[in-house]
Amino acid sequence: MNDTYASNTTLKQIAARLNEAQSVLITTHAKPDGDALGAVIALGRALELQGKTVERRVIPPVPPALAGVFNGTKLVTHNGPDAPVGDFDAIVVVDTGAWSQLDAIRPWLETQHEHTIVIDHHLHGDDVGATKFIDATAAAACEIVADLIDEMGVAFDALTCDALFVGIASDTGWFRFSNCSPRTHQLAARLQGAGVDHTALYAATEQGERPQKLQLMVRALDSLRMVAGDRAAVMCLKLKDFAETGARPDETERFVDVPQVVGDVRVVALLVEQAEGPTRVSLRSKPGEGAVDVNALARRFGGGGHARAAGAKIDRPIDEAVEAVVAGIEDSF
Ligand SMILES: [Mn+2]
Known part of the structure; x- marks a missing residue:
C-alpha cells in the first residue's frame, strides 16, 4: 500500500481507450460483493452492447444470492494459477486496487501492468495498473462505472441498470x-426511473439467505464482547462455528451491522478464523462527532478500506487477534 493512490487519467480518456478496444477482460477483488460484481457486469454489458469481446473474470467465492441475480451473465471463475487465455486490448480492475485482494490473479496481472486500468473508490491501493481512476468520494465503484458508461456514449439497458443499482445499494447498505x-x-432515481424493480432486487440480494446463516449469526452474537466502555462491540467466529452450523465462510455478510443497533456502540469488529491463512477482521464505525477512523485502525494491521468500513488480515491465531483488535479499538477512542 502507498499514499500515492490517485487518478492519473480522466474517465473521458478511459472511455476513449475502451471504445477503441476489441477485447477486454474485467475483474475485481476476491469474494466479490454487490458493488464489485455490479461494476464488472455493468461495464462488461456496455462493452458487449458495442459488439466487443468481454471476459468477466471473478475470484471466488461469489455469494450465491448475487450469482442468482445475474445468472444470465457469464462469469469466468478464476481458479488457482490458471492465467486467462487470449490477448486483451485492455484489462479493467474495478472496486479495488490492492494486491492483497487480487492474490489469486496477481501473477498474471503483473504481466499486464501497461494494459491495466484500475477504477476504484477506496482510499488506498497499490500500483496494480498503469492507468488509474480513483474517486474516494464515490459511494460505490458502480457510481464511477455509470459515469464511465455515459462517457462511452452507451445507453443503459435493463441489465446495466440492475447491476449498477445492486452496486450502489449494497455499498451504501x-x-x-x-x-x-x-x-x-440521483443515480438511483435514474435507474429506478429506467425500470429497476428495487423491491425484487432487495428480496433477491438481501432476503435469499439459508437458515445456516441465522445459526451462524447466533454464534457471532453469542461471542459478543463489549469493550471501550460499551462503545465498541467485538465478535468472533471460529472454524468450529462454521463446522457445527454448516454455514459457509461467505455467510458472515452484514453481521457487523447488527451490534450497531445499540445507541452507544460506535465501533464493531468481527473476527473470523480461516482454515488457511491469517485471521480476517471486518471493522465498522458509526459517523458523527468523535467518529473512529477504522481505515486508520485497519492499516495498523496491514489492511485498509474506508473511514467507516475497513478490514484487515491479522497473522495471529484468532484469540490473539481478538486481543490485538480490542487493544487497537481502545486506543482509537
Ligand atoms: Mn465498492
Whole structure:
C-alpha cells in the first residue's frame, strides 16, 4: 500500500481507450460483493452492447444470492494459477486496487501492468495498473462505472441498470450509510426511473439467505464482547462455528451491522478464523462527532478500506487477534 493512490487519467480518456478496444477482460477483488460484481457486469454489458469481446473474470467465492441475480451473465471463475487465455486490448480492475485482494490473479496481472486500468473508490491501493481512476468520494465503484458508461456514449439497458443499482445499494447498505450522497440518490432515481424493480432486487440480494446463516449469526452474537466502555462491540467466529452450523465462510455478510443497533456502540469488529491463512477482521464505525477512523485502525494491521468500513488480515491465531483488535479499538477512542 502507498499514499500515492490517485487518478492519473480522466474517465473521458478511459472511455476513449475502451471504445477503441476489441477485447477486454474485467475483474475485481476476491469474494466479490454487490458493488464489485455490479461494476464488472455493468461495464462488461456496455462493452458487449458495442459488439466487443468481454471476459468477466471473478475470484471466488461469489455469494450465491448475487450469482442468482445475474445468472444470465457469464462469469469466468478464476481458479488457482490458471492465467486467462487470449490477448486483451485492455484489462479493467474495478472496486479495488490492492494486491492483497487480487492474490489469486496477481501473477498474471503483473504481466499486464501497461494494459491495466484500475477504477476504484477506496482510499488506498497499490500500483496494480498503469492507468488509474480513483474517486474516494464515490459511494460505490458502480457510481464511477455509470459515469464511465455515459462517457462511452452507451445507453443503459435493463441489465446495466440492475447491476449498477445492486452496486450502489449494497455499498451504501441500501442507502443508509454515510457514503450515500445526492449523487448516489440521483443515480438511483435514474435507474429506478429506467425500470429497476428495487423491491425484487432487495428480496433477491438481501432476503435469499439459508437458515445456516441465522445459526451462524447466533454464534457471532453469542461471542459478543463489549469493550471501550460499551462503545465498541467485538465478535468472533471460529472454524468450529462454521463446522457445527454448516454455514459457509461467505455467510458472515452484514453481521457487523447488527451490534450497531445499540445507541452507544460506535465501533464493531468481527473476527473470523480461516482454515488457511491469517485471521480476517471486518471493522465498522458509526459517523458523527468523535467518529473512529477504522481505515486508520485497519492499516495498523496491514489492511485498509474506508473511514467507516475497513478490514484487515491479522497473522495471529484468532484469540490473539481478538486481543490485538480490542487493544487497537481502545486506543482509537
Ligand atoms: Mn465498492
